[in-house]
Amino acid sequence: MSTLPNFRFEDAPDLPGSENLAKYGVAALRRLVHRLWDIEVTGLEHIPADGPAILCPNHLSFCDSVFVPLTLPRRVWAIGKGEYLDDWKTKHLFPAFGMIPVDRSGGDAAKVALDTAARVLDGGHLFMIYPEGTRSRSGNLHKARTGAARLGLRCNAPIIPVGHSGTLAVQPPDQFMMKPGLPVKVNFGAPMRIEDAGDPSDPRTIRAFADAVMFEIAQLSGQKYVNTYAGSDDTPSPTASDQTAVPTAPTRPTAPSQPPLRTTFASL
Amino acid sequence: MNLASSIEQHDPGRPALVDADASYTYGELTAQAATVRSILTASGVAPDDRVAVLAGNEPSFIGGALGALGVGARVIPMKASNPLPELERKLAVIEPAVILVGEEGAWIHEHAVTLGVTLIDVPTNTHAEANRPPIVDRSPDDVAFMMLTSGVSGDPKVAMLTHGNLDAGQAAISTGVDDGLRPDDVVLGALPVAHIFGLNAVLLTALRVGALLILERRFDIHQSLELVRQHKITVLAGAPPMWRMWCQIDAPAGTFDSVRIALSGAAALPADVCQAMQTQHGLLVEEGYGMTETAGVLTTNRGIAVKQGSVGQAIPGIDIVLVDDDGTPVEAGDSGEIVVRGPGIFCGYYNDADTTGQVLTDDGWFWTGDVGVFDDDGYLFLVDRVKDLIIVSGFNVYPAEVENILSEHPDVLGVVVVGGESVETGETVIAHVCGSPDLDELDAFAKARLTRYKCPTEYRLVDELPVAPTGKIIRRELR
Numbered sequence: 001m002s003t004l005p006n007f008r009f010e011d012a013p014d015l016p017g018s019e020n021l022a023k024y025g026v027a028a029l030r031r032l033v034h035r036l037w038d039i040e041v042t043g044l045e046h047i048p049a050d051g052p053a054i055l056c057p058n059h060l061s062f063c064d065s066v067f068v069p070l071t072l073p074r075r076v077w078a079i080g081k082g083e084y085l086d087d088w089k090t091k092h093l094f095p096a097f098g099m100i101p102v103d104r105s106g107g108d109a110a111k112v113a114l115d116t117a118a119r120v121l122d123g124g125h126l127f128m129i130y131p132e133g134t135r136s137r138s139g140n141l142h143k144a145r146t147g148a149a150r151l152g153l154r155c156n157a158p159i160i161p162v163g164h165s166g167t168l169a170v171q172p173p174d175q176f177m178m179k180p181g182l183p184v185k186v187n188f189g190a191p192m193r194i195e196d197a198g199d200p201s202d203p204r205t206i207r208a209f210a211d212a213v214m215f216e217i218a219q220l221s222g223q224k225y226v227n228t229y230a231g232s233d234d235t236p237s238p239t240a241s242d243q244t245a246v247p248t249a250p251t252r253p254t255a256p257s258q259p260p261l262r263t264t265f266a267s268l
Numbered sequence: 269m270n271l272a273s274s275i276e277q278h279d280p281g282r283p284a285l286v287d288a289d290a291s292y293t294y295g296e297l298t299a300q301a302a303t304v305r306s307i308l309t310a311s312g313v314a315p316d317d318r319v320a321v322l323a324g325n326e327p328s329f330i331g332g333a334l335g336a337l338g339v340g341a342r343v344i345p346m347k348a349s350n351p352l353p354e355l356e357r358k359l360a361v362i363e364p365a366v367i368l369v370g371e372e373g374a375w376i377h378e379h380a381v382t383l384g385v386t387l388i389d390v391p392t393n394t395h396a397e398a399n400r401p402p403i404v405d406r407s408p409d410d411v412a413f414m415m416l417t418s419g420v421s422g423d424p425k426v427a428m429l430t431h432g433n434l435d436a437g438q439a440a441i442s443t444g445v446d447d448g449l450r451p452d453d454v455v456l457g458a459l460p461v462a463h464i465f466g467l468n469a470v471l472l473t474a475l476r477v478g479a480l481l482i483l484e485r486r487f488d489i490h491q492s493l494e495l496v497r498q499h500k501i502t503v504l505a506g507a508p509p510m511w512r513m514w515c516q517i518d519a520p521a522g523t524f525d526s527v528r529i530a531l532s533g534a535a536a537l538p539a540d541v542c543q544a545m546q547t548q549h550g551l552l553v554e555e556g557y558g559m560t561e562t563a564g565v566l567t568t569n570r571g572i573a574v575k576q577g578s579v580g581q582a583i584p585g586i587d588i589v590l591v592d593d594d595g596t597p598v599e600a601g602d603s604g605e606i607v608v609r610g611p612g613i614f615c616g617y618y619n620d621a622d623t624t625g626q627v628l629t630d631d632g633w634f635w636t637g638d639v640g641v642f643d644d645d646g647y648l649f650l651v652d653r654v655k656d657l658i659i660v661s662g663f664n665v666y667p668a669e670v671e672n673i674l675s676e677h678p679d680v681l682g683v684v685v686v687g688g689e690s691v692e693t694g695e696t697v698i699a700h701v702c703g704s705p706d707l708d709e710l711d712a713f714a715k716a717r718l719t720r721y722k723c724p725t726e727y728r729l730v731d732e733l734p735v736a737p738t739g740k741i742i743r744r745e746l747r
């Protein structure tokens with residue numbers, strides 16, 4: 001059992017989870033979670049009392065989406081699969097947590113997700129996004145997608161690196177139940193701004209900033225960093241000055257290239 | 269086709285070259301090249317034989333190189349300023365049939381016996397027209413030039429460029445009525461002609477379009493400015509160290525007024541130099557990206573809006589893909605090794621199938637060894653060399669980024685960053701610093717501006733840094 005941090009239920013009528021049901025539901029869940037698990041939280045002073053910020057945690061377990069939001073002093077919104085609304089178990093619960101459903105099947109899914117995130121931040125709220133794009137199966141911290149960095153630039157919002165540990169033991173992959181009584185640590189880092197990393201219009205700055213955020217997360221989570229994307233079975237799409245002008249991908253004599261696969265939602 | 273034919277299309281009375289007080293018309297240049305052809309033919313030089321041209325930025329280089337190309341030989345430009353031992357090393361790799369010697373290379377005659385290669389002076393008087401052998405027709409795939417690459421990475425390599433390669437490189441610069449080189453242009457030939465930038469982008473392209481080339485045998489800042497003023501230079505091409513000098517010297521207002529095209533290449537142009545030229549002289553220095561193996565330019569910001577820090581967009585006909593270690597194209601916005609394909613890509617290193625196989629694939633892709641990243645508009649930004657990458661705790665550290673930050677310190681004159689071994693982090697960042705900074709203060713300066721893992725863990729003060737004449741750092745000397 002751990003101490004329950006102060007909490008303010010933020011009014012956001014245009015975002016999901018603003019009804020009374022959510023208000024009392026979230027309060028109950030916060031109490032329950034802090035009673036069932038031994039949660040140690042550090043760095044809460046880095047969370048701004050007002051205004052937008054992007055929380056960037058490492059991602060090991062499904063229950064990261066429970067522990068990180070419920071240790072914050074403010075409400076936080078995040079994007080989730082539209083399919084959750086089709087399931088009676090999750091259709092009310094997840095939006096109450098601040099999940100904004102986005103249909104991932106459409107071609108402009110990434111744009112819709114970004115616009116949704118921008119709506120949250122422009123409203124002065126907290127938004128959470130996993131910079132690795134998906135859960136790390138290896139336990140290592142993986143290379144960041146640049147979506148969070150771009151979002152921070154677009155909405156003039158700082159990024160708060162978050163490193164947690166213990167969630168994998170609470171809920172290992174593909175387990176529905178969360179094991180109670182285990183220790184969980186959630187560490188919030190100091191806010192970071194892309195403008196401090198250089199000229200934001202330079203693509204090198206965006207990449208360098210995304211890497212710097214991962215470095216801070218690694219310090220906070222204690223994970224080993226590997227410079228590959230999580231779930232690297234998904235092969236990314238090619239980049240070129242003019243993709244239509246590149247009929248074939250190059251092949252290194254010793255290592256033939258793999259065929260390009262789809263771009264996933266995770267590439268946000 | 270034959271590159272040597274390009275000068276024959278111009279009016280023989282048209283001025284082609286100025287070398288100090290002497291000037292030459294296209295007719296005289298054509299006659300000199302033809303005389304070289306007859307001498308080489310008489311000496312038994314056959315198509316595909318290797319002919320070295322030992323000269324400086326002088327008319328003899330042009331006459332010699334075009335003459336040798338004209339008999340179908342492969343030309344190897346060699347700097348007359350090479351010390352003898354270096355020259356001997358290079359000659360051992362090339363094994364030329366003959367060496368054509370210009371005025372600047374005349375010192376080599378003293379060593380004729382030890383070298384054991386036929387030396388032929390490039391003639392200044394020309395043979396009668398009747399005795400001139402015709403230019404041998406070549407296929408675009410036949411090798412025209414064999415270029416000794418600047419060799420910052422180690423052993424000298426000899427890149428073989430075909431007539432087709434060089435033709436494509438020249439076309440990229442000379443096409444377009446307003447944007448490209450024009451017959452009425454006056455071009456400063458101060459870049460070394462033994463380097464691909466000076467050879468193909470400046471010298472051969474100027475002659476191809478029928479422009480006037482003002483040769484500067486040895487670059488001197490004051491002399492070059494005098495040439496710009498005196499000849500009303502319209503096309504000014506330089507390497508970054510030259511541009512730095514041009515912007516640092518207190519040139520009188522209006523010095524560069526005649527310049528309509530300002531080009532920088534061979535190494536990355538520092539942003540402060542680019543800005544200084546623009547603010548002080550109103551000159552927009554256009555940067556391109558290319559290398560010997562690509563016969564020059566791959567990307568340029570000519571004719572498009574210049575983006576600070578970018579080398580521009582790929583020129584038409586050039587495909588560029590960024591790939592990761594496995595050769596998989598990286599995602600949009602990610603950095604990766606620059607892999608290119610196009611008509612200028614060389615056909616391999618001479619007598620070095622292993623090195624060729626590591627960088628050139630059968631389907632024509634060339635692995636540049638450079639890391640770059642595209643922005644959303646297709647502008648390429650160079651990051652660093654693949655092999656200079658330092659990996660600290662799994663994170664990529666590119667020396668260029670650290671060097672750029674440390675160079676901003678007022679007491680730092682120059683800096684080179686290399687990787688060192690570390691038990692805790694795998695590799696660590698070591699900075700070799702030239703200048704007089706207080707190292708604790710420099711460390712604090714770095715920590716305030718760089719992510720922690722990019723901060724040097726060790727600083728070494730050095731008297732001077734190993735820098736090649738093109739401005740490239742010779743890193744291997746510090747590893």
